Amino acid sequence: MTVEGPAWTASGLRTGAGKYPMAVEQHVMALAARLVPGVTTVTPHARYYALHTLAAAEAEERELDRRQAQDLLRRMEVALAAVSFVHHDGKDTSLGRAHGTDALAGRLRSRTLSMPEAAVAGKGGYVQASWGFSGAYFGSELILGLLNEKRGPGPACDVQVLRSGMGELVDIARRDEIVLSDLADYGHLCMCSAAGAPDGRWLARLLAGSDSRTPDREQTQARKDTIQLIARIIDTHPVAHLTRDVGDVLAFGDFLVQDEETTRNPVAAVWRGLVLRNHTVGAWRRLWAWLVDEVAGLTHISDVASAFADRLPPGPLSSFLDSLPGNTLPSGQPADAERQLWNGYDAPDRDLAILAVGARRVDELTGDSLDVFAGRRDQELTPAWFAALLADARSTSARDFAVRLTKILIARSERVALAKARRRADGTLWFPARLRVLEDGWLYRVGEEGRGDVNMRLDRLGNVLAGAGVLAWEDGVCTVTTLGRELLA
Incomplete structure (x- = not known):
């Protein structure tokens, strides 16, 4: 699959009211739609x-x-x-x-x-x-x-x-x-x-693309390539949960570049970039939700920033960055640093570390994986943008950087909400934000933010394929059926 132009770069799609306050999710969602056409997050059966x-x-x-x-x-x-x-x-x-x-x-x-x-x-x-x-x-x-x-x-x-x-x-x-x-x-x-x-x-x-009556052959081929890739991983790895187990093989390790079948698959490198990018998206969502949760009643932005700063070690940002686990294996392929760092939904320091690991990957990935992963340096919250922000701030303290990042995120949330704001028929303003910014840096919260990972459709695709007889579950492990092998050959 060719990865070039606006089809694979950061999307400018508009999202629903209040659902994506940081607007970092669209790139992942748009790519998943291109790779798994015909199955969505709401088509399970x-x-x-x-x-x-x-x-x-x-x-x-x-x-x-x-x-x-x-x-x-x-x-x-x-x-x-x-x-x-x-x-x-x-x-x-x-x-x-x-x-x-x-x-x-x-x-x-x-x-x-x-x-x-x-x-x-x-x-x-x-x-x-x-x-x-x-x-x-x-x-x-x-x-x-x-x-x-x-x-x-x-x-x-x-x-x-x-x-x-x-x-x-x-x-x-x-x-x-x-x-x-x-x-x-x-x-x-x-x-x-x-x-x-x-x-x-x-x-x-x-x-599986074995019926010529489907109208768009390019979409059909992308879906077939994806299913073939997933089936190969299922054949060679124990898979109990598609998003987690297949996702980890797609993101980390040598398999994609050493296995003869996956090296020929045109979407393998695209999926690697997509899954790695989704790790950074999840970190942004968790970090933002944590910051919003720190707003109790009328709260000043300095108090929120201080709460984040207190979760980081003293000393320069460079020391914090140098303490993170290595990004790559001896082969140069991605190590599972993001998995090592993830520590649930109350760990803003770990989410910052995951974002930093992602920023390092901008200089390590190549080809389609890099094109899908990095995003533009002039677009906020992409890995390329964050890599430049970290490089500029290495000599500052980690806690001062946390304060700076808090202000950036709050300002971005306000801009995103304003872009989506609409005037209702009764003349009132619809303003889709859980966090409201008042004068002089005062904040108040009107709801909680979502913090889950973006759905890449892998589980939904697996469920539909199992329902159609391409995949099956045996003792909690996913397998490829005889029909699946015939269709994907």
Whole structure:
């Protein structure tokens, strides 16, 4: 995969209200979207791709109007949740919980289920949205060619295959009353049963790039390269958690440059830069959340800065930086310094250390990994920018640097919030910030900031691939199935 131009450099995408106060996450999210098209953070289940496509095909064949098509889709989603609930005796499936299960829980523990009442959109039903949970999947289903822009069946829709795998779900959905015990005979329609079923194999081929009906071959190739890379790591390493275990192999060590298959994979170096960049993003998010938590009532910025400074050792910043673990292995490949330094969510000194380790990588990485990782030196909070900031401050004390960095982050948060601010219809100003800055350096907090890592979609991709039969879990360890090997060969 070519890594050049704006496609792989720091993104200027705008984010949702108050969700990303430091605006450091977009680069990681945009790259993950490019590498895993067709799967997002809100598309966890393989069988819903088939359900939504089959619903569209049925609506088109029956010439249903918009309202009727929506009703059919919602009924099918309720039917899938009910079948899965019964098949697993009220417990989650191996792939998680069907959409709407929580809202349906009371009804699903009864003897019967009224479909018109359960499938209604809005208050009292299983979901608020008129299109059920399909809104979360719609963009991915467009990318894969399952649906078209009008929510009709797309070029990759295979009605015969979908009916073979899930046709009975349509019949269940059309009933007005369901005796839940009768669903015990429909375990083959459960969320966990797509692997090996016709609709599961259909989706597996689309995801793995073995079906030419997907509309964008470049996106298909990026996804296939990513799946091949993940599968190779699963074949050669014990993987119990994709984001953690696969992510560590992608970021650290010699495997990517020594294994014959991964050295030929065009996205391997891109993923290395992305995972390493995400370590710095996580550190920025944790550090900022910690600073915001230090604001209790009306608090002066100097008190927040002092609290951060007190968590650092006395002496020059250079001594702090020189005390950090080494970045590289003897081979020159990245060592797991970030993993060694991480110490939970109440360690601003460790987060600063992780950021410093990342800054050193600007001079160590090469090629696509560097292009993805470093960012621009003139763009705040990128590794390249932070490397320049550290170089300029080496002779100052570590605690003075903490004070300076606190002021930079608070000022940035204010700018980001102002850029997103909007005037409401009633004339009031919507200002998406958890931390408000008053005159003369006074602060007050109106909420907590998120501090979790940015989701790179690896776990979601793994769950969808497992649902489609490409991957499987055996004794808590991920494996590549026979079908997966055939599709990825």
